[in-house]
Amino acid sequence: MSKTVAPSALAALVVLALLPGxxxxxxxxxxxxxxxxxxxxxxxxxxxxxxxxxxxxxxxxxxxxxxxxxxxxxxxxxxxxxxxxxxxxxxxxxxxxxxxxxxxxxxxRTALVTPWDKDKGKEPTPLLARASDSANMKARLEPGVIVSIETCDGTWCHVTIRNLDGYIQQGRLWGVYPDEIIE
Structure with missing residues (x-):
């Protein structure tokens, strides 16, 4: 079962402010x-x-x-x-x-999930269990949700939000450069 996280639920993410990185x-x-x-x-x-x-x-x-x-x-x-x-x-x-x-x-490092889709009624972005389009979906993230960046390999970013972690295609995030590597 997957969860949907909306931008209005972001107040709890403030506690992530002191993560490593x-x-x-x-x-x-x-x-x-x-x-x-x-x-x-x-x-x-x-x-x-x-x-x-x-x-x-x-x-x-x-x-x-x-x-x-x-x-x-x-x-x-x-x-x-x-x-x-x-x-x-x-x-x-x-x-x-x-x-x-x-x-x-x-x-x-944090990023916004597809902020350019905020007003367009687009489908939520899948948070996947691994860096693959065929991986199991862990959650659906609405446009504008803030995620913490753990790593990026230039194509996929490992992110966290609250008690969830997973992978999002790097091109669906605002807060990382195309092809940027974050270790």
Missing amino acids: VAAHAQQQPAAGQTIGSNSKLPVPRYVSLKSDRVNLRAGPAKDHRTLWVFQRAGLPVEITAEFATWRRIRDSEGAEGWVLHSLLSGR
């Missing part, structure tokens, strides 16, 4: 098209997640810049596109961009 960013090397951040010495662009359930997205890299948006979803994956001192310019899955303090971001 944060140190993986410290060892990353820049890929083609990436540079090294002047302050963090980490690749830019790169994916991270929001540490808090209240993160102000600002128009510029200082607290006196106006707030464009307030994120209210800890664990949400975002992409760092630039750095300035203690500020990071980020982009979310819908393309909204702005600046946040680096201390509000976590190196923990």
Whole structure:
């Protein structure tokens, strides 16, 4: 029997914020098209997640810049596109961009399941028992569900959500690059 997990059930996922994997960013090397951040010495662009359930997205890299948006979803994956001192310019899955303090971001890798299907009434994404289209389905994940990334091999990602773990095709996730390897 499989389960369906909806985005509204994501509040419980905040407890996943301290999972292992944060140190993986410290060892990353820049890929083609990436540079090294002047302050963090980490690749830019790169994916991270929001540490808090209240993160102000600002128009510029200082607290006196106006707030464009307030994120209210800890664990949400975002992409760092630039750095300035203690500020990071980020982009979310819908393309909204702005600046946040680096201390509000976590190196923990998360991803959104098919956020581009949110308003289209598409079928849920299967969470499979192994990295194969023929594997048994463990759950159906609705568009917009946040999963924690354990590993990715460039085609499949091993993910966790609450007490479930399984595999999702990498192309069905926003928060990992195509062909990206995460160990």
